[in-house]
Amino acid sequence: MGNPPALRRLWRYATGHRRRIVMAALWSFLNKAMDIAPPMLIGAAIDVVVRRESSVLARLGATTPRSQIIVLAAITFAVWALESAFEYLLGVEWRNLAQSIQHQLRLDAYSHLQGLEMRYFEDKSSGDLLAVLNDDVNQLERFMDQGANDLIQVSTTVTLIGAIFFIIAPGIAWLAFLPIPVILWGSFKYQRNLEPHYARVRNQAGAVNGLLANNLGGMATIKAFAGEAAENMRVAEASEEYRVANRGAIRLSSAFSPLIRIVILVGFTATLVLGGFRALDGSLEVGAYSVMVFLTQRLLWPLTRLGQTFDLYQRAMASTNRILDVLDTEPQITDGDRTLDGPKGELTLRTVEFAYDRGFPVLHDVSLDMQAGQTTALDGATGSGKTTIVKLALRFYDVDGGSVAVDGMDVRDLRLRDLRRTFGLVSQDVFLFHGTVAENIAYGDPGATMADIRHAADVAEAHEFIMSLPQGYETMVGERGQKLSGGQRQRISIARAVLIDPPILILDEATSAVDNETEAAIQRSLERVSRGRTTVVIAHRLSTIRHADRIYVLSAGEVAETGTHNELVARAGIYRALWDVQTGEAVHHED
Numbered sequence: 001m002g003n004p005p006a007l008r009r010l011w012r013y014a015t016g017h018r019r020r021i022v023m024a025a026l027w028s029f030l031n032k033a034m035d036i037a038p039p040m041l042i043g044a045a046i047d048v049v050v051r052r053e054s055s056v057l058a059r060l061g062a063t064t065p066r067s068q069i070i071v072l073a074a075i076t077f078a079v080w081a082l083e084s085a086f087e088y089l090l091g092v093e094w095r096n097l098a099q100s101i102q103h104q105l106r107l108d109a110y111s112h113l114q115g116l117e118m119r120y121f122e123d124k125s126s127g128d129l130l131a132v133l134n135d136d137v138n139q140l141e142r143f144m145d146q147g148a149n150d151l152i153q154v155s156t157t158v159t160l161i162g163a164i165f166f167i168i169a170p171g172i173a174w175l176a177f178l179p180i181p182v183i184l185w186g187s188f189k190y191q192r193n194l195e196p197h198y199a200r201v202r203n204q205a206g207a208v209n210g211l212l213a214n215n216l217g218g219m220a221t222i223k224a225f226a227g228e229a230a231e232n233m234r235v236a237e238a239s240e241e242y243r244v245a246n247r248g249a250i251r252l253s254s255a256f257s258p259l260i261r262i263v264i265l266v267g268f269t270a271t272l273v274l275g276g277f278r279a280l281d282g283s284l285e286v287g288a289y290s291v292m293v294f295l296t297q298r299l300l301w302p303l304t305r306l307g308q309t310f311d312l313y314q315r316a317m318a319s320t321n322r323i324l325d326v327l328d329t330e331p332q333i334t335d336g337d338r339t340l341d342g343p344k345g346e347l348t349l350r351t352v353e354f355a356y357d358r359g360f361p362v363l364h365d366v367s368l369d370m371q372a373g374q375t376t377a378l379d380g381a382t383g384s385g386k387t388t389i390v391k392l393a394l395r396f397y398d399v400d401g402g403s404v405a406v407d408g409m410d411v412r413d414l415r416l417r418d419l420r421r422t423f424g425l426v427s428q429d430v431f432l433f434h435g436t437v438a439e440n441i442a443y444g445d446p447g448a449t450m451a452d453i454r455h456a457a458d459v460a461e462a463h464e465f466i467m468s469l470p471q472g473y474e475t476m477v478g479e480r481g482q483k484l485s486g487g488q489r490q491r492i493s494i495a496r497a498v499l500i501d502p503p504i505l506i507l508d509e510a511t512s513a514v515d516n517e518t519e520a521a522i523q524r525s526l527e528r529v530s531r532g533r534t535t536v537v538i539a540h541r542l543s544t545i546r547h548a549d550r551i552y553v554l555s556a557g558e559v560a561e562t563g564t565h566n567e568l569v570a571r572a573g574i575y576r577a578l579w580d581v582q583t584g585e586a587v588h589h590e591d
Helices: 007-013 015-054 067-112 118-122 128-166 173-177 179-217 217-226 229-283 284-329 386-393 416-419 437-441 448-457 465-467 486-500 516-530 563-573 574-583 585-591
Strands: 345-355 363-370 374-381 402-405 423-427 506-509 534-538 550-555 560-563
Touching: 007 015, 007 284, 015 067, 015 128, 015 284, 067 284, 128 173, 128 179, 128 284, 179 217, 179 229, 179 284, 217 363, 217 486, 229 284, 363 386, 363 402, 363 550, 374 386, 374 574, 386 402, 386 448, 386 506, 386 534, 416 423, 423 486, 437 448, 437 486, 437 534, 448 465, 448 486, 486 516, 486 534, 550 563, 550 574, 563 574
Parallel strands: 374 534, 374 550, 423 506, 506 534
Antiparallel strands: 345 363, 345 402, 550 560
């Protein structure tokens, strides 16, 4: 079974806002009720002038025509004042409600996305998700800001004017309502036809956003390979598909109002002619006839806007489905219920099996023991599974078989926050947030004092270069830290890990992208950082792991060798071959 209609899904979601929705709808109803009153007052005025002492108002107690006119003036003033007051109230209520719901939706959707596993993001474009969090949420806000009020007021108009017509002229009231079934049938038919068009429009908007976000993030690569012209073409093609998707929806929605006007003309003309005949025959009061003529226009003319309203509604409902689809996505990695109190930092893998895609295993029967307080190194060719082990330890993914444990407790049983606070990660691909140097160092502990931040920077040998920056620790690093060099970003990353003082420190190719001098400085800081804590080092440069307490050599997702540096060199296996290549011994032997 598919999802229920978007409006029902939205109503279920907006539980905490239902009282405000009802109040906003009430103000819309009362505003339209006051808006319908002036034609009736005009009819009453005509009735006073024509019938004088026999008018309806005379029967209600105002005996003279002059007193009747004064009563009408007072009622008119009150009606206009109330209409203005209700218009103010509905504007404030609907707009604030739109802001509140879009705010909650955006936060809930973003929070839910953060709780989803990494595998979810592999299948989603970041631009498409940005479109959901921004464009789709804003589309719903626009509908609630305007379209919801329009729908309620049209319904109010039909209900109240229908009641009035059948009270004052039941014999011809049906003529005014003759077009309404046709209008409603056409509206719902258009709604069904528009729905797939706007779903396509929203999906294509996500595709355009995804391409633009990807290109902005890869601008240096585009320039380096002179790819500007090709990227312009790709953006043009995506934008053209978005334009074409909109074109079909525009064609349908634009045809609605002209067709509805023709139908409305039939009802208005029938009421005008037949009502006029009745008035001339004396079977319908002149005042009542005036009310019917004015109210028929009030009844039917707003229906011409149904096309615009349904257009806004369909866009909003397409966006609502996309937002709620995100919220309805069940996380595959759920929180455990066990806590880690004072973790020692022991990390073990037992007969682990894992594949990103079914049928293509990355790890097979991998067992590792990383003792608390010791340094364990993982080595092996690219694609051998080293970084995957880190992702499993942090529980970005769950194992397909076997187990990963911290201090003897399966990571699947632990609270995710407790688990991940146990680790400090320094990776090759350093991500810095747009903000100051101090804010990035304190990212794991926003309440850290400036003294704590400086101490972490000292340990990471970052303080000296930070003080040479224009504003020191308050220097803005730019998006992804683009204002800093690779080595500077790496040292800030180390300081960030130092600040949270994790029991387990993971260094994933932490020095592979820097020069030899920077590498030496980083190695010194890493030696200081790793003292007294479990350290997991992934490195291609064997010189950086030769002093590890234990080295695991991975090959094709399996543990091929294990031992200390001296033991592995003496064994003349994979590690020895790599060592010979990196030290030049392999070349020497060939000579």
